[in-house]
Amino acid sequence: MIVRILEEGQYEVPDEELGALEALDAKLAEAIDANDADRYSEILSELAAEIRARGTALGADTIVSSGLTVPHEGTSLEEVKRLLASGDAVEV
Amino acid sequence: MGVMKRLTGIVQAKANKVMDRVEDPRETLDLSYEKQLEQLQQVRRGVADVATARKRIELQAQQLQLSAAKLQDQARQALAQNREDLAREALSRRAGISTQLEGLKTQHDQLVEQESRLVATTQALQTRVESFRTQKETLKASYTAAQAQTRIGEAVSGISESMTDTGLAMQRAQDKIAQMQARAGAVDELLASGTLTDLSGSSDPLQAELDKTSAQSQIELELAQMKGALAPPAPTGALTTGGAATDEADGDAADAETVDALPRPAAAPAGTAAPAGGEASPSDDLFSLGSEGSQP
Numbered sequence: 001m002i003v004r005i006l007e008e009g010q011y012e013v014p015d016e017e018l019g020a021l022e023a024l025d026a027k028l029a030e031a032i033d034a035n036d037a038d039r040y041s042e043i044l045s046e047l048a049a050e051i052r053a054r055g056t057a058l059g060a061d062t063i064v065s066s067g068l069t070v071p072h073e074g075t076s077l078e079e080v081k082r083l084l085a086s087g088d089a090v091e092v
Numbered sequence: 093m094g095v096m097k098r099l100t101g102i103v104q105a106k107a108n109k110v111m112d113r114v115e116d117p118r119e120t121l122d123l124s125y126e127k128q129l130e131q132l133q134q135v136r137r138g139v140a141d142v143a144t145a146r147k148r149i150e151l152q153a154q155q156l157q158l159s160a161a162k163l164q165d166q167a168r169q170a171l172a173q174n175r176e177d178l179a180r181e182a183l184s185r186r187a188g189i190s191t192q193l194e195g196l197k198t199q200h201d202q203l204v205e206q207e208s209r210l211v212a213t214t215q216a217l218q219t220r221v222e223s224f225r226t227q228k229e230t231l232k233a234s235y236t237a238a239q240a241q242t243r244i245g246e247a248v249s250g251i252s253e254s255m256t257d258t259g260l261a262m263q264r265a266q267d268k269i270a271q272m273q274a275r276a277g278a279v280d281e282l283l284a285s286g287t288l289t290d291l292s293g294s295s296d297p298l299q300a301e302l303d304k305t306s307a308q309s310q311i312e313l314e315l316a317q318m319k320g321a322l323a324p325p326a327p328t329g330a331l332t333t334g335g336a337a338t339d340e341a342d343g344d345a346a347d348a349e350t351v352d353a354l355p356r357p358a359a360a361p362a363g364t365a366a367p368a369g370g371e372a373s374p375s376d377d378l379f380s381l382g383s384e385g386s387q388p
Contacts, residue, residue, distance in 0.1 A: 004253070004257065006261070007257065007260065007264070022094060025094040025096045026094060029093075029094055059219070060219035063220065063251050063254070065249045065253045066103075069099040069100040069103050070096055070099065074205060079267075083099070083102065084095070084098060084099070084102070086102060
């Protein structure tokens with residue numbers, strides 16, 4: 001599965017590693033819903049670190065779309081909420 | 093739904109919106125390429141904008157450092173003239189500058205981060221544009237083959253996603269610049285008007301009170317240190333003993349210690365207040381004020 005870390009690039013993560021990422025993803029969603037900025041940035045950093053550790057970075061000359069996307073760990077809770085809300089206005 | 097899937101949907105929906113208007117896939121390829129070239133220009137301008145913003149902050153920090161040094165001189169002069177009230181005012185303005193510098197440092201750090209991220213983005217984008225240009229010609233040449241349509245679709249959605257990501261990165265950099273400009277404008281006004289009071293900018297009354305108290309004790313400390321520096325060197329007795337100038341090194345050292353200890357009752361508190369300055373790296377110097385106690 002191709003995973004993109006926004007503002008950084010794409011990683012090819014083996015499918016058997018996805019479970020760990022999805023578990024963190026669920027916690028991330030909880031932290032965002034609970035408006036818990038500290039927990040959010042803690043989990044986001046962990047998630048990004050896991051993607052980098054378990055995946056292989058794709059070169060900039062590889063042009064493929066991603067199956068999963070995470071914000072860069074510098075993204076604040078407020079910024080990520082705005083980003084998620086911007087999707088409500090776009091028909092998927 | 094998880095955050096990762098939602099974000100993917102959002103990014104791809106934004107990307108598709110850009111590309112959906114074109115009917116012929118071959119045109120989509122050319123349009124994507126044009127858009128990437130435009131974006132490359134934009135990102136390069138973005139890097140320049142962030143660098144300009146960063147330099148402006150550095151310049152302001154220098155100006156604030158000059159003001160702080162001037163205020164400290166004024167405080168010393170005021171004390172020499174027995175105008176403790178003026179010295180207090182000068183030192184409290186200097187404390188305001190210190191707060192302002194802390195705010196500038198936070199923004200400086202953010203801009204430095206944005207700048208290096210955008211530089212990396214530019215390099216990746218350049219590689220990608222070059223690679224896409226080659227791929228699109230190959231894809232166009234083989235367009236008659238049925239599977240080429242799918243491959244064009246994949247290439248275009250991949251490149252659109254990257255462009256959307258770059259767009260988001262640019263947006264964040266611009267947000268940081270806008271925040272910085274708001275603060276920089278305020279600092280410019282303050283520098284111009286010469287009033288540096290009420291700078292805490294804190295909207296939390298308790299925090300404001302706490303800041304005030306800690307600034308107050310810092311001011312008291314600095315006043316005590318200045319008084320110490322201005323006070324007569326030492327009681328005459330201690331001086332005569334030290335001035336006896338025997339050749340015995342041990343005796344000299346002990347006397348020097350006595351002389352040094354007497355006029356500086358604030359030496360111990362100065363030590364406890366010091367750690368903040370102690371851990372500053374050279375690059376942080378621009379954003380922090382040296383303590384009076386740290387000067388020889």
